[in-house]
Amino acid sequence: MTRAGRPRLSSRPMLEDAAHELFLEQGYAATTVDQIAQRAGVGRNTFFNYFGAKSDVLWADVDDALAALPPSAELRGDDDPIDAVRTALLEAADTMPAHRVPWAVSQSELLGLGAELASSGVHRLARLTEWLGSVLSSRPERPSVTERAAAHALAGAALAGAIDWVRAGRGRSALRDHLAPALEPVCTGFSAGSGCRTA
Amino acid sequence: MTRAGRPRLSSRPMLEDAAHELFLEQGYAATTVDQIAQRAGVGRNTFFNYFGAKSDVLWADVDDALAALPPSAELRGDDDPIDAVRTALLEAADTMPAHRVPWAVSQSELLGLGAELASSGVHRLARLTEWLGSVLSSRPERPSVTERAAAHALAGAALAGAIDWVRAGRGRSALRDHLAPALEPVCTGFSAGSGCRTA
DNA sequence: CAGCTTATCTGGTCTCCGTCCCGAAAGTCG
DNA sequence: CGACTTTCGGGACGGAGACCAGATAAGCTG
Numbered sequence: 001m002t003r004a005g006r007p008r009l010s011s012r013p014m015l016e017d018a019a020h021e022l023f024l025e026q027g028y029a030a031t032t033v034d035q036i037a038q039r040a041g042v043g044r045n046t047f048f049n050y051f052g053a054k055s056d057v058l059w060a061d062v063d064d065a066l067a068a069l070p071p072s073a074e075l076r077g078d079d080d081p082i083d084a085v086r087t088a089l090l091e092a093a094d095t096m097p098a099h100r101v102p103w104a105v106s107q108s109e110l111l112g113l114g115a116e117l118a119s120s121g122v123h124r125l126a127r128l129t130e131w132l133g134s135v136l137s138s139r140p141e142r143p144s145v146t147e148r149a150a151a152h153a154l155a156g157a158a159l160a161g162a163i164d165w166v167r168a169g170r171g172r173s174a175l176r177d178h179l180a181p182a183l184e185p186v187c188t189g190f191s192a193g194s195g196c197r198t199a
Numbered sequence: 200m201t202r203a204g205r206p207r208l209s210s211r212p213m214l215e216d217a218a219h220e221l222f223l224e225q226g227y228a229a230t231t232v233d234q235i236a237q238r239a240g241v242g243r244n245t246f247f248n249y250f251g252a253k254s255d256v257l258w259a260d261v262d263d264a265l266a267a268l269p270p271s272a273e274l275r276g277d278d279d280p281i282d283a284v285r286t287a288l289l290e291a292a293d294t295m296p297a298h299r300v301p302w303a304v305s306q307s308e309l310l311g312l313g314a315e316l317a318s319s320g321v322h323r324l325a326r327l328t329e330w331l332g333s334v335l336s337s338r339p340e341r342p343s344v345t346e347r348a349a350a351h352a353l354a355g356a357a358l359a360g361a362i363d364w365v366r367a368g369r370g371r372s373a374l375r376d377h378l379a380p381a382l383e384p385v386c387t388g389f390s391a392g393s394g395c396r397t398a
Numbered sequence: 399c400a401g402c403t404t405a406t407c408t409g410g411t412c413t414c415c416g417t418c419c420c421g422a423a424a425g426t427c428g
Numbered sequence: 429c430g431a432c433t434t435t436c437g438g439g440a441c442g443g444a445g446a447c448c449a450g451a452t453a454a455g456c457t458g
Binding site for chain 2: 444455456
């Protein structure tokens, strides 16, 4: 089935490839959106039809993984929501194979990224936190401090695990293996059934 | 004692006041750096002598608090580093009185902030995480996954507590009271002496 | 006082991101 | 064939932030 309208003559992967080439050749900051579009053989505006910002190219893989997270409604009402999100996170991690490391992060030193990487990456952290909060909060309109703290802390721990995964180098194992130990202490701290806290 | 060189004829507070006025009048995005400088009676470049970016005005208070955190060397080698950072964080929180809510966050709806607020605010979260990591890691050059995870999770929990504090409205109590419950589960999860985990 | 050093202020220029508008191209559908 | 729909692309604009060269105003030194 083909939708109406002019068919696209470019695609996200095409633009990604062009951008990655240029980033490797000249570095991220020195590469302009014009150059990316030119190498891909399209106009500059077409780039912004596919990516909202230049830095979005760096995070295409992560954005896909985040978009693939199950809707919060599916996990709400679970017995132990902490355990539910942990399982969902680990399953989402399994969809990202070890050879497909987020391109940007693995090349960060080489590309001279730094502040740039951090500032664009936190958007993804914020989205993860939002998703976690929507699952963990019994009343999403007014979540408790603890629920918010759990969402932020879990997101932070997941980030730490992901960073560790990336830094593990080529021989790294699955993302799940790095994520699980990072999440575990936070889960025990916040899990209602941990039994080691009276409150 | 007066240092050599031309004396400053403006100051950070002057620029902050000018910026805050304009932000309230027209919103953050609609206010240009030119306008801020003009209202403060200085040149545009002078603004950038005091602030590295336009968004830095929003976070002046937070930046001061972060800069006042004790150097990591003071806290390293403590018996329980988790407890040490918690204490340090709560003490830093006490230096921020309840009436001096970070200006930007409290006015975020009114100013039409949103993505802007988040993207500039996470720089501060990253700095807090970095500080936490430098304290928590026994070997800062190669911290373990758990140490990284603890730093990120604690930073996230602190953020959640701070957000809750801001949202508590005018009758809010001290920041410490909102921070402590947010940090507590993470601390118990990561504290070596929690005794509820065999690993 | 004259001259040197130091630090701030100012104006101008530059690149480039991100946004907007509008018209052209290229398909599908009735 | 004509209407509709979607993508493509050119042009223009505003604004952030970097950079530089020069002016200004203090303290220090001889």
